[in-house]
Amino acid sequence: MTAEPSLLTESRIRAAYSEGAGIYRILPRAVAVPGSVAELAALVRWAADTRAPLVPRGAGSGMAGGNVGRGVIVDLSQGFRALTVDPARRLARAGASVTWAEINAAARGLGLRLPPDPSSGAFATSGGMVSTNAAGPRSLRYGSVRRWIDAVEIVGADGEIRVVRRGGGAGPWHPAPETRHLVDQHFPKTRKNSSGYALDAFAQSGDELDLLIGSEGTLAFITQVDWRLEPIFPDVAGVALGFGELEALSDTVPYLLALNPSAVELLDRTILSFVEAAGVTLPAGLACLLLVEFERETAMAARGVVGDA
Ligand SMILES: Cc1cc2nc3c(=O)[nH]c(=O)nc-3n(C[C@H](O)[C@H](O)[C@H](O)COP(=O)(O)OP(=O)(O)OC[C@H]3O[C@@H](n4cnc5c(N)ncnc54)[C@H](O)[C@@H]3O)c2cc1C
Incomplete structure (x- = not known):
C-alpha cells in the first residue's frame, strides 16, 4: 500500500x-x-x-x-x-x-x-x-x-x-x-x-x-x-464593422475570410448592451459589431487590407 x-x-x-x-x-x-x-x-x-x-x-x-x-x-x-x-x-x-x-x-x-x-x-x-x-x-x-x-x-x-x-x-x-x-x-x-x-x-x-x-x-x-x-508579424491593423442585422454577416464573412484575417470576433446585441451599460455610446440600430484583425509583413499592406475590408 x-x-x-x-x-x-x-x-x-x-x-x-x-x-x-x-x-x-x-x-x-x-x-x-x-x-x-x-x-x-x-x-x-x-x-x-x-x-x-x-x-x-x-x-x-x-x-x-x-x-x-x-x-x-x-x-x-x-x-x-x-x-x-x-x-x-x-x-x-x-x-x-x-x-x-x-x-x-x-x-x-x-x-x-x-x-x-x-x-x-x-x-x-x-x-x-x-x-x-x-x-x-x-x-x-x-x-x-x-x-x-x-x-x-x-x-x-x-x-x-x-x-x-x-x-x-x-x-x-x-x-x-x-x-x-x-x-x-x-x-x-x-x-x-x-x-x-x-x-x-x-x-x-x-x-x-x-x-x-x-x-x-x-x-x-x-x-x-x-x-x-x-x-x-511586423504589422497589424484592425477594423470594427457595424451591422444593422445579424443576418448580414452571412454575406460579409466569406468576403472577409478571403482577405485572410488573423482574428475575427463577433460582439452581438447582448455584449453590446454591456458595452452601453459601461457608458459607451454606440450608433443607434446597431445589431452587432464584427472586430477583424489583419497581420501583415508591412504597414502599407496592413493599411491596404483594412481599406479593402
Ligand atoms: C472569461 C473567460 C474567457 C474564456 N475564454 C476562452 C477562450 O477564448 N477560448 C477557450 O478555449 N476557452 C476560454 N475559456 C475557458 C477556459 O479559460 C479555458 O478552457 C482554459 O484553457 C482552461 O484553463 P484552466 O487552467 O483554467 O483549466 P481548468 O479550468 O482548471 O481545467 C479545465 C479542464 O482541464 C483539466 N486540467 C486542468 N489542468 C490539467 C492538467 N495539468 N492535467 C490534466 N488535466 C488538467 C481539468 O480537469 C478540466 O477538465 C474562458 C473562460 C473564462 C472564464
Whole structure:
C-alpha cells in the first residue's frame, strides 16, 4: 500500500474548490496541491490503490465542469512553474502551472509568440489549455492549441511518468483499423468540435498526443508542455464593422475570410448592451459589431487590407 498523501480537508478550502467558472457546485472530499512530478506520481499511485477519484485542476476557468468533482481536487496551478524559451528551435517548455500570458511575456522579447489566444490567457494554465484544446479569436488562422503542442510530460493513471510526443505513436491505445474507419466515416466534419475525445484527430494521426489534447483531465495529468512558437508579424491593423442585422454577416464573412484575417470576433446585441451599460455610446440600430484583425509583413499592406475590408 502506498503512503497516505498530504490532503487539505478543511471545509473552507473544500468550499473554495467546489466551483470553477462554470455553473456547477460540487464539494470535493479533499484538495491536494502537489509541488513536484514525483509528489504527483505518488498521489496517483495512492489513488489507484485506494480507488480515490482525482480531479485535475488548473486555474479553474474552464466552464464545462471538468475542474470540479466529488473526489480529490488536484491543484496544478502552483507547483509546476518552470519556463524556458528556446528561440533557435522556436519552442517554449512550460510547466503545467505556467499561463498563456507568462509564455507570451517570455517569448515576446525574442520576437516570438504562442498564436492561439484564449480570452482567458491571463490566467489559463498550460495544463488547462492542453486539456481543453483551448482556442481564441486568432484560431481562425492558427487553429486551436492542438497544432502548437510538440510534446507533453504526463503522469498516467498508473503513476508512470512519461513524455508523449507528436509523431510518437499511439502509446497504450490500440484502435483497430475498423474503428479508425468508423470514426473517419461518422465523426462530424466541423471546423471546431469540443465534444468528447478528439477521436478524429487521433484516428488520423495515430498519435496518443491527439487523444490527450482536449481530454479534460480524464486520461492523465499533464505536468509539462512543449509549445511551438511563431514569429510575431511586423504589422497589424484592425477594423470594427457595424451591422444593422445579424443576418448580414452571412454575406460579409466569406468576403472577409478571403482577405485572410488573423482574428475575427463577433460582439452581438447582448455584449453590446454591456458595452452601453459601461457608458459607451454606440450608433443607434446597431445589431452587432464584427472586430477583424489583419497581420501583415508591412504597414502599407496592413493599411491596404483594412481599406479593402
Ligand atoms: C472569461 C473567460 C474567457 C474564456 N475564454 C476562452 C477562450 O477564448 N477560448 C477557450 O478555449 N476557452 C476560454 N475559456 C475557458 C477556459 O479559460 C479555458 O478552457 C482554459 O484553457 C482552461 O484553463 P484552466 O487552467 O483554467 O483549466 P481548468 O479550468 O482548471 O481545467 C479545465 C479542464 O482541464 C483539466 N486540467 C486542468 N489542468 C490539467 C492538467 N495539468 N492535467 C490534466 N488535466 C488538467 C481539468 O480537469 C478540466 O477538465 C474562458 C473562460 C473564462 C472564464
